[in-house]
Amino acid sequence: MSDSYPEALKNLIASFSRLPGVGPKTAQRLSFFLIKSSPDEIEGLINSLAEVKQKIHFCSRCGFYAENELCSICQDSTRESTIICVVERPQDVLSIEKTGYRGLYHVLQGVLSPLSGVGPEDLTINQLMKRIETEKFKEVILATNPSLDGEATAYFIARKLRSFSTRVTIIARGLPLGGDMEFADEITLTQAFEGRRDVHLDA
């Protein structure tokens, strides 16, 4: 960053640089764009930032983003309330929503990781257990990332759920659509074979 920049501009660039995925060059570009923007546009941006900080928090029930105490999903009475999908982060809810899934969610807010010092008490596993005790789900779908930490977290939860009569499932692992089998690694292929299913033909 040039020393000749005014202090206010330096501060703005430094603020943008703190955002994930934004380097110093991008931070400068964004800053110059804002300098050229109209006062109304700037005010709109400031209001949006203030509003999001003031209003958005985690849903007290599932941990997804919410404006009220409960998020829009937990408030929706038309959703299938006997199925719950356990995900790592709130962003995962948005991805699963695109699939047409109509059940409820529980966001763990991370994944177990001994190397990063993340233990069960740092996640919302206890809240999940309480929900399963009180909300009488028929099925718990474990949809953690297909990383080793994600799987270890899923199996950790599955073991805690052994005392409940609830069905516990884990989402399938295997080949992504559009991929080429020639380039698939043997672990992914093995999991795809393990997760194979019967072919159902239309009558």
Added chain:
Amino acid sequence: MMKTGRYWKDQGIVLKSINFGELDRIVTLFTRKKGKINVIAKGARKVGNRFGPALDCPAISNFMFYDGRGMPVLSQAEIVDCYREIGKKTNQWVFANYLLFAIDRCYEPEESDERIFETVLFYLDLSTKCENFYILALKFRIDLIRFLGFLPRIRSCAVCGKPFKKIPQGWSVASGGMICEKCFSSIADIHYLPPDMMTLLAKLMTFSCASCLSIQLRENQFAYLDRLVSEYLTYHVGKKITEWKIFLERFQEAS
């Protein structure tokens, strides 16, 4: 390590990784030839990326790197073993993470040691067959101390170097082992090491891993040795090496 132009190959084990930018990851590897290195894996967060599970801890793979302007860029990874099944057993998974944690703490970037690389593979394989993680965690740290060159002296005085005529009872972390009666008063950090602990420590240092697994340890004996070995390693490496019991405790609930 094979080097062709700006491309080079090495076998390595994934110690840790952090997300970088939108789709990339910075991965810390402990490689056979070059030791601990940080590399960038572009597109590693995308579903169906070319690395697959090769970047999960503690996967072992044959990697191909490209020397870019900054840190090396990972261009290919061919999995040797990714220990996928350990995720199903919490203790096994935590133990694998403990090995990686200790290696990451004890080795500086580009400090290579092929013996420790082989040792990690050995313990990872052993952890899938044997569940005596208390002994494995002790023995692993003692092996680590040996490879780092800090093995404590137990047959001769760590200060004067004279062989012991009778079993000594003084232990000094800073001096690097047992202390004879004559040197006892000249050491500041000396403390009493019970004879049974001294015998167990000697066994763990001299026995092979297979023989060590037959050692019967009471819980209080393990706790004592766990602390002793971690304190010793922490002092000589200069970085905190958590005791196995503490490392495991948080995850034990569901096991």
